[in-house]
Amino acid sequence: AQTVTQSQPEMSVQEAETVTLSCTYDTSESNYYLFWYKQPPSRQMILVIRQEAYKQQNATENRFSVNFQKAAKSFSLKISDSQLGDTAMYFCAFSDGQNFVFGPGTRLSVLP
Amino acid sequence: NAGVTQTPKFQVLKTGQSMTLQCAQDMNHNSMYWYRQDPGMGLRLIYYSASEGTTDKGEVPNGYNVSRLNKREFSLRLESAAPSQTSVYFCASSPLAGGNEQFFGPGTRLTVL
Numbered sequence: 001a002q003t004v005t006q007s008q009p010e011m012s013v014q015e016a017e018t019v020t021l022s023c024t025y026d027t028s029e030s031n032y033y034l035f036w037y038k039q040p041p042s043r044q045m046i047l048v049i050r051q052e053a054y055k056q057q058n059a060t061e062n063r064f065s066v067n068f069q070k071a072a073k074s075f076s077l078k079i080s081d082s083q084l085g086d087t088a089m090y091f092c093a094f095s096d097g098q099n100f101v102f103g104p105g106t107r108l109s110v111l112p
Numbered sequence: 113n114a115g116v117t118q119t120p121k122f123q124v125l126k127t128g129q130s131m132t133l134q135c136a137q138d139m140n141h142n143s144m145y146w147y148r149q150d151p152g153m154g155l156r157l158i159y160y161s162a163s164e165g166t167t168d169k170g171e172v173p174n175g176y177n178v179s180r181l182n183k184r185e186f187s188l189r190l191e192s193a194a195p196s197q198t199s200v201y202f203c204a205s206s207p208l209a210g211g212n213e214q215f216f217g218p219g220t221r222l223t224v225l
Contacts, residue, residue: 004154009152035213042218043200043218043219044216044218044219045155045202045204045214045216047213047214050213091154091155099157100145100157100160100214101157101171102147102154102155102156103154104152104153104154105152105154
């Protein structure tokens with residue numbers, strides 16, 4: 001069964017600085033998809049970024065980018081120029097086309 | 113365009129009571145999902161429906177039943193609620209199963225006393 005691990009339960013970062021959230025996963029599949037979701041205090045789940053495993057190029061969405069290392073099964077999220085509104089739980093997720101598995105989450109606090 | 117809606121937003125039950133959580137999406141998505149979210153455990157899949165007319169068990173299906181009423185609606189039923197089912201429940205939908213982004217509803221906070 002696939003598993004997703006996020007080893008940092010909590011992190012904090014100063015406003016305007018850069019922070020990296022870690023995620024590793026375990027799968028025997030060669031084709032799959034990886035996601036980062038954000039859950040602010042409102043509880044709404046919001047997609048931050050998506051990566052297809054067959055693409056070598058790392059996905060980027062404005063201030064959010066990933067470092068996808070397929071051989072190492074690692075999928076970290078970098079947030080640049082952190083803003084107060086980035087304060088949230090961040091979940092790494094994996095999908096092989098049938099299963100959708102979430103990690104336990106990292107609580108990120110952006111400090112003024 | 114409301115996206116994914118869930119009712120109710122909050123519910124308190126006594127042990128042994130039954131209830132149905134409702135979910136609807138207006139994005140013409142084929143696939144729908146029910147998750148529960150417990151502290152420190154992320155989201156765990158309860159049941160999913162890859163397409164209208166099909167349902168499959170996820171990671172934690174025990175104590176739950178689902179109905180894919182039509183393409184828009186996917187309900188989750190607790191026949192005899194237990195305190196272990198106290199959780200936040202999320203419904204989600206996606207255009208197709210698998211690699212597509214899932215769009216989430218606002219969640220239902222359920223407490224079973």
